[in-house]
Amino acid sequence: MAGRVHVIGAGMAGLAAATSLASRGTRVVLYEAAKWAGGRCRSYEDASLGCRIDNGNHLLLSGNHATMAYLARIGAADSLTGPNRPVFPFIDLVSGAAWTLRLNRGRLPWWVLRKSWRVPNTKARDYLALRRLDRARADDTVAALLGDLDPLYDNLLEPLAIAALNTKPRIAAAAPLAAVIAESLRRGGRASMPRFPKIGLSESFVDPALAYLRERGTELRFGTRIAGMTVSDAHVTGLVGPNMDEIIAPDERVVLATPPWVAADLLAGLTVPDAFEAILNLHFRAGIDAGEAGFYGLLGGAAEWVFEKTEVVSVTISAANDRIDTDSDALALEVWSDLRRAFGLPRTVPPYRVVKEKRATFAATPEQLARRPDAATRFKNLVLAGDYTATGLPATIEGAVRSGETAATFA
Numbered sequence: 155m156a157g158r159v160h161v162i163g164a165g166m167a168g169l170a171a172a173t174s175l176a177s178r179g180t181r182v183v184l185y186e187a188a189k190w191a192g193g194r195c196r197s198y199e200d201a202s203l204g205c206r207i208d209n210g211n212h213l214l215l216s217g218n219h220a221t222m223a224y225l226a227r228i229g230a231a232d233s234l235t236g237p238n239r240p241v242f243p244f245i246d247l248v249s250g251a252a253w254t255l256r257l258n259r260g261r262l263p264w265w266v267l268r269k270s271w272r273v274p275n276t277k278a279r280d281y282l283a284l285r286r287l288d289r290a291r292a293d294d295t296v297a298a299l300l301g302d303l304d305p306l307y308d309n310l311l312e313p314l315a316i317a318a319l320n321t322k323p324r325i326a327a328a329a330p331l332a333a334v335i336a337e338s339l340r341r342g343g344r345a346s347m348p349r350f351p352k353i354g355l356s357e358s359f360v361d362p363a364l365a366y367l368r369e370r371g372t373e374l375r376f377g378t379r380i381a382g383m384t385v386s387d388a389h390v391t392g393l394v395g396p397n398m399d400e401i402i403a404p405d406e407r408v409v410l411a412t413p414p415w416v417a418a419d420l421l422a423g424l425t426v427p428d429a430f431e432a433i434l435n436l437h438f439r440a441g442i443d444a445g446e447a448g449f450y451g452l453l454g455g456a457a458e459w460v461f462e463k464t465e466v467v468s469v470t471i472s473a474a475n476d477r478i479d480t481d482s483d484a485l486a487l488e489v490w491s492d493l494r495r496a497f498g499l500p501r502t503v504p505p506y507r508v509v510k511e512k513r514a515t516f517a518a519t520p521e522q523l524a525r526r527p528d529a530a531t532r533f534k535n536l537v538l539a540g541d542y543t544a545t546g547l548p549a550t551i552e553g554a555v556r557s558g559e560t561a562a563t564f565a
C-alpha cells in the first residue's frame with residue numbers, strides 16, 4: 155500500500171485533494187492552521203447578529219463541473235439552490251429599471267433573438283462580439299477587448315467580469331473571463347444556472363467533506379500551522395510546526411494547499427501572484443423578496459450583488475481595494491440606502507456586520523496571471539494546490555477544487 159499523503163491547508167483546494175485521495179483509499183493527514191476548515195469559503199456564528207453568516211456570498215454556475223462532482227462525492231449535491239431557469243435579474247439603481255437576462259437551456263443561443271430576454275437596448279449582434287474572447291491574448295484586458303460594446307458592457311459584461319475576476323475590468327485579463335464564459339454561457343443555459351448554498355458555505359462545502367474524511371479514517375489536525383519543510387535534493391523529508399515535527403517517509407507525498415503567500419514562504423524560490431483584491435460583504439439582519447432567482451445584480455450603486463438569505467440580506471462589493479478603508483458604519487449607510495431604493499425598505503439601518511476580506515483573491519491582471527505556478531514543483535513528492543495555481547480559471551471555488559483534483563492525481 156502506498157504511503158500517506160500529507161495535505162497542508164483545509165480550504166476548498168485542500169478539501170478537494172483530500173477527499174479525492176480518500177475516495178481512492180489513500181491514507182491522508184490534513185493539517186490546518188485554523189481551528190476550522192474552509193479557508194476563504196466558510197460560515198460562522200456571528201454573536202452580535204445572533205445568526206450564522208458566510209464570510210462572503212459565493213455564486214457558482216451549474217457548469218462548474220469539478221465543484222458539482224466534488225459535492226456529489228461528499229454527498230452534498232442537493233445542498234445548493236438557485237432559480238430553476240437560467241436567469242440573471244438586475245436592478246438599475248440610477249434609473250430604477252429592473253430587467254432579467256434569460257437564457258434558453260440548449261447550446262444554440264436563440265435567446266439572443268428575443269428582445270425581452272436580452273439586456274435592454276442591446277441587439278443580437280452585440281452578443282456575437284463575445285467571440286472576441288476566443289482570441290484573447292495573455293495581455294488583453296477585459297475593457298480593451300469588450301469595452302466598446304455599450305450598453306452590453308456596462309449592464310452585463312462589466313458586472314460579470316467583476317464577479318468572476320474580482321478585479322476592475324480596466325486592468326483585469328480577458329483570458330480567465332473567456333475560460334469562464336466558454337464553460338458556462340457558451341455551453342448554453344443548462345451550464346449557466348446560478349447556484350449558491352441553501353443554508354451556508356460550510357453546510358455545503360466544508361462540513362460534509364470533513365464528515366466524508368472522518369468516515370475514511372483521515373487524520374484531521376486543526377490548529378496546526380506548518381511553519382517550515384525540511385528537504386533533500388529532490389524530496390520533502392519533513393514538516394515542521396511550532397509544536398510538531400513530522401517525518402515524511404520516502405514513499406509519502408505532500409500537497410501544499412495554502413494561500414500563495416504561505417506557499418512562497420514555505421518554498422524558497424517559488425513565484426506566486428503577489429497582488430490581491432479585497433471583497434467586502436455586508437450582512438443586514440433584514441429580509442427582502444429577491445424574486446425567482448434569490449438574488450439580484452445591482453447596477454450604479456456601491457454594491458454589485460444582493461442575496462436573500464434565511465436570516466440576513468447579504469450584499470457583495472468586489473474588487474474593493476479602493477473601499478477597504480471606508481468606515482464600516484458609512485459603508486452600511488450607503489449600501490442600505492441603495493437597498494431601500496431597490497426594495498422599499500425602512501429608513502432605519504437594521505443590525506449589520508461588515509466582513510472585509512482584504513486578500514480575497516489575487517488580482518487577475520495579465521502581470522499577476524504570469525506569476526501563477528504549475529502544480530508540479532522541483533520536489534518529486536511535493537505538489538501545489540490552490541486557486542492561485544495555473545488552472546486557467548480565475549480564483550474561484552471551481553478553480554480551487556480543480557487544482558485540488560489535479561494535485562490528487564499527481565500525489
Ligand SMILES: Cc1cc2nc3c(=O)[nH]c(=O)nc-3n(C[C@H](O)[C@H](O)[C@H](O)COP(=O)(O)OP(=O)(O)OC[C@H]3O[C@@H](n4cnc5c(N)ncnc54)[C@H](O)[C@@H]3O)c2cc1C
Nearest residue numbers: 163165166167187193194210212213380540541549550551
Ligand atoms: C468574500 C469572498 C467572496 C468570494 N466569492 C466567490 C464567488 O462568488 N464564487 C467563487 O467561485 N469564488 C468566490 N471566492 C473565491 C473562493 O472563496 C476562493 O477561490 C477559494 O475558497 C480558495 O480556496 P483555496 O483552498 O485555494 O484557498 P484558502 O481558502 O485560502 O485555503 C487555504 C487554507 O490553508 C490554511 N493555511 C494557511 N497557512 C497554513 C499553514 N502554514 N499550515 C496549515 N494550514 C495553513 C488556511 O487557514 C486555509 O484554510 C470568494 C472569496 C471571498 C473571500
